[in-house]
Amino acid sequence: QVQLVESGGGLVQAGGSLRLSCAASGRTFSSYAMGWFRQAPGKEREFVARISRSSGSTAYADAVKGRFTISRDNAKNTVYLQMNSLKPEDTAVYYCAADRNPTSVAVTRAYVYDYWGQGTQVTVSS
Numbered sequence: 001q002v003q004l005v006e007s008g009g010g011l012v013q014a015g016g017s018l019r020l021s022c023a024a025s026g027r028t029f030s031s032y033a034m035g036w037f038r039q040a041p042g043k044e045r046e047f048v049a050r051i052s053r054s055s056g057s058t059a060y061a062d063a064v065k066g067r068f069t070i071s072r073d074n075a076k077n078t079v080y081l082q083m084n085s086l087k088p089e090d091t092a093v094y095y096c097a098a099d100r101n102p103t104s105v106a107v108t109r110a111y112v113y114d115y116w117g118q119g120t121q122v123t124v125s126s
Contacts, residue, residue, distance in 0.1 A: 001026065002025060002028065002029065002032065002098050002115050003024065003026070004022050004097070004098060004115055004116065005022065005118070006020060006094065006096050006118065007021050007022075007023070007120060008120060009094060009120030009122045011123045011124075011125065014088055014124055014125065016124070017083060018083045018086065018122060019080060020036070020081040020083065020096075021078055021079075021080055022034070022036075022078065022080075024077045026077075029077040030074040031100070032098040032115075033050060033052050033098070033099040033102050034050065034051050034072060034096060034097070034099070035048075035050040035051075035098075035099065035107065036049045036050075036079075036094060036095070036096055037094070037095045037110060038093065038122075039092055039119075040091060043092075045095070046061065047109070047110075048060070048064055048068065049061070049069075049081060050070065050108075051070045051072050052102065053102055055072055059108075061108070063089075064083075067083065068081060068082065069081070070082075079096055081094065083122070086122075086124045088124045088125065089124075090122060091123050093121050094120050095117055095118075096116070096117045097110070097113035097114075097115065097116045098116075099112055
């Protein structure tokens with residue numbers, strides 16, 4: 001089992017940047033593919049990005065492609081989400097999640113992920 005704790009959220013003006021971090025407990029962090037999701041008020045949780053166990057592959061939602069970058073440091077048990085050129089529509093609670101199955105197909109679906117953090121609020125003002 002792994003516990004996930006997000007940090008780095010906050011209030012930023014449109015066009016600004018934030019870097020989210022997700023620290024994982026346990027010694028098996030490198031065995032999980034990791035993802036970021038977000039949920040805005042009144043909306044369903046949506047996929048943002050995913051990174052494979054060894055950082056060899058990444059995937060992004062079209063809405064964030066070219067603006068967000070997911071990365072991980074297995075030595076620090078941490079996954080990051082660098083968010084640039086932020087827009088008001090990026091406002092949401094951001095969650096990190098861990099997937100035990102490195103060969104998951106439906107990687108944009110929340111049900112694929114086994115463990116979740118508590119979320120961190122990101123607010124982008126116009």
